[in-house]
Amino acid sequence: MKETLKQFFIAPDGRLRAIWRAAIYYAVGTFLIFPLLGRPVASVAKSLHLTPGLTAGYIALAELRNLAVALICTGAFALYERRRIDSYGLPLNRALGWQTFEGAVAGFIMAGAVALGMIMLGGMQIIGWAGTGRAVMLSALAWFVANVCVAIAEEFWFRSYLQQTLWKSIGFWPSATVIALIFAAEHYFFKQGENVWDVITLVSLSLLLSYSMLRTGTLWFAVGFHFAFDYMQLFVIGTPNGARFPAGRMLDARFNGSAWLTGGVLGTEASFLMYPAIALLWLYVWRRDRANRPLRP
Numbered sequence: 001m002k003e004t005l006k007q008f009f010i011a012p013d014g015r016l017r018a019i020w021r022a023a024i025y026y027a028v029g030t031f032l033i034f035p036l037l038g039r040p041v042a043s044v045a046k047s048l049h050l051t052p053g054l055t056a057g058y059i060a061l062a063e064l065r066n067l068a069v070a071l072i073c074t075g076a077f078a079l080y081e082r083r084r085i086d087s088y089g090l091p092l093n094r095a096l097g098w099q100t101f102e103g104a105v106a107g108f109i110m111a112g113a114v115a116l117g118m119i120m121l122g123g124m125q126i127i128g129w130a131g132t133g134r135a136v137m138l139s140a141l142a143w144f145v146a147n148v149c150v151a152i153a154e155e156f157w158f159r160s161y162l163q164q165t166l167w168k169s170i171g172f173w174p175s176a177t178v179i180a181l182i183f184a185a186e187h188y189f190f191k192q193g194e195n196v197w198d199v200i201t202l203v204s205l206s207l208l209l210s211y212s213m214l215r216t217g218t219l220w221f222a223v224g225f226h227f228a229f230d231y232m233q234l235f236v237i238g239t240p241n242g243a244r245f246p247a248g249r250m251l252d253a254r255f256n257g258s259a260w261l262t263g264g265v266l267g268t269e270a271s272f273l274m275y276p277a278i279a280l281l282w283l284y285v286w287r288r289d290r291a292n293r294p295l296r297p
Helices: 002-009 018-036 038-047 056-081 098-120 133-170 172-190 196-216 220-237 264-270 274-289
Strands: 124-129 251-255
Touching: 018 038, 018 056, 018 133, 038 056, 056 133, 098 124, 098 220, 098 264, 098 274, 133 172, 133 196, 133 220, 172 196, 196 220, 196 264, 196 274, 220 251, 220 264, 264 274
Parallel strands: none
Antiparallel strands: 124 251
């Protein structure tokens, strides 16, 4: 009985089995480290006069907290496994490589194409600029930094150590599905106005970004896409997100069409126009990288 129990938790190499490492990573990060960082982050927010809302400053601070959680958890397990902290799909020497920029181009095009479709179908009307001169330039820079933080923090937390360790235990597609469901659930239960249509988008995009990791060998395409898609949504288009409009957006736009077209209170990502756009990007990633040898965790 004792030996059976040991085998249940310990792999033949003498280390904790991958499934338990992934579970501990997620549980400790979510329920211990994340809350522990809450008070110091709140103090920083107060000192900087940042209040909860859809602002570049508040989002950047919140995502730096998420990045700190991912760094602490990944760093601990990297020490345990005697690996580099960037060896789980995010090698630093490839951060500014062509895959990152290719992903960014894909993100810009997808969000922009959906917005263009909304305009052509009468669901979005551009009134003019939301700001002018120096204020817009500062907002552009602030949202740039905020969305870089979003992209790195979320990809590092979900698809770096967590997915690659689950992958070793249950296989690639089951691990990608688990990550997609966790990602969608965290949005569904904690984001105002969330609905099933946005969940479909989130699950589809999460699976796509996991697939890009499989085919390209790193997460940098996913990081580039994540950054550019959110930057286009929040700063350039100024779409609502969770019933709130982003502060410091570039365009003054109105979204007066049906919810199926505009996404309603959730904006671009909940529009039905996202679905053909996602399908086309799936096809692009498959054709572009089909000759590559799939990544192994």
